[in-house]
Amino acid sequence: MTAQILDGKALAARIRDEIAGKIATLGFRPGLAVVIVGNDPASAVYVRNKEQAAGAAGLAARTIALAANTSEAALLGLISELNADPATDGILVQLPLPAHIRAQLVIEAIDPAKDVDGFHPLNAGRLALGMPAIIPCTPRGIMRLLALSGHALQGARAAVLGRSAIVGRPAAALLTAADATVTLLHSRSRDVATECRRAEIVIAAVGRAEMVRGDWIAEGAVVIDVGIHRGADGKLRGDVAFDECAARAGAITKVPGGVGPMTIASLLENTLEAALSRRARPG
Numbered sequence: 001m002t003a004q005i006l007d008g009k010a011l012a013a014r015i016r017d018e019i020a021g022k023i024a025t026l027g028f029r030p031g032l033a034v035v036i037v038g039n040d041p042a043s044a045v046y047v048r049n050k051e052q053a054a055g056a057a058g059l060a061a062r063t064i065a066l067a068a069n070t071s072e073a074a075l076l077g078l079i080s081e082l083n084a085d086p087a088t089d090g091i092l093v094q095l096p097l098p099a100h101i102r103a104q105l106v107i108e109a110i111d112p113a114k115d116v117d118g119f120h121p122l123n124a125g126r127l128a129l130g131m132p133a134i135i136p137c138t139p140r141g142i143m144r145l146l147a148l149s150g151h152a153l154q155g156a157r158a159a160v161l162g163r164s165a166i167v168g169r170p171a172a173a174l175l176t177a178a179d180a181t182v183t184l185l186h187s188r189s190r191d192v193a194t195e196c197r198r199a200e201i202v203i204a205a206v207g208r209a210e211m212v213r214g215d216w217i218a219e220g221a222v223v224i225d226v227g228i229h230r231g232a233d234g235k236l237r238g239d240v241a242f243d244e245c246a247a248r249a250g251a252i253t254k255v256p257g258g259v260g261p262m263t264i265a266s267l268l269e270n271t272l273e274a275a276l277s278r279r280a281r282p283g
Contacts, residue, residue: 004251012261016057023058030275032061036094038068072101083111089275090116116270139171141262149251153178162205204239214244223252
């Protein structure tokens with residue numbers, strides 16, 4: 001079996017073009033503010049990629065870089081200003097934050113209508129209840145990749161490895177809303193490999209390089225690899241042992257070039273939708 005490669009990079013490029021076309025007809029540019037605290041190299045790369053993609057799609061994007069010793073109060077004050085700024089439609093605070101800043105407090109301070117990461121408890125709760133919400137970027141991108149695979153979700157058995165609030169839990173909620181039968185696996189789950197073998201869809205978001213082996217994958221399954229790890233050889237790898245799993249899968253994402261570009265594309269979609277929603281509200 002030759003697995004279909006789900007090309008997130010190409011799909012993300014199409015989405016950016018669609019967004020640019022929509023923005024060109026609006027008469028205004030949706031505003032995205034990305035806040036980064038400190039000088040974590042990986043975070044700096046992510047923020048730069050987000051700003052470049054946003055600019056290319058026609059958004060008015062700006063990065064606000066704060067020193068690592070910025071106080072929690074100062075960061076919360078900045079968020080309050082951005083919440084009140086009519087030109088700012090989306091706010092993203094890059095994680096992780098320095099240890100002296102409580103990330104959850106910061107997330108909860110963001111206006112839920114501008115929470116383009118989809119992390120605010122209001123958005124998370126609405127998503128869990130199957131109500132309209134801003135969807136976290138990576139799970140939103142995962143659903144677009146699953147659509148690209150052509151695999152019907154209704155009634156499909158899906159295994160989600162990892163229960164983080166950023167990926168695993170919202171992905172499970174979206175799959176449930178799409179009428180899949182979902183098993184959410186985590187570090188305390190028993191016999192994870194056997195559970196994966198039962199699944200037609202496997203989403204790996206465990207944060208362990210190449211944990212998912214080829215014999216975990218059912219013939220023809222769709223495999224979405226959320227992980228990204230740089231090995232001692234400098235190469236990037238995912239949570240999935242790609243060659244082994246691709247030999248059995250019907251469709252699979254690569255690392256890099258799969259979920260990562262779709263996460264950024266989803267951020268742009270969230271920002272555009274937040275801008276349109278805010279302007280559609282009375283008053």
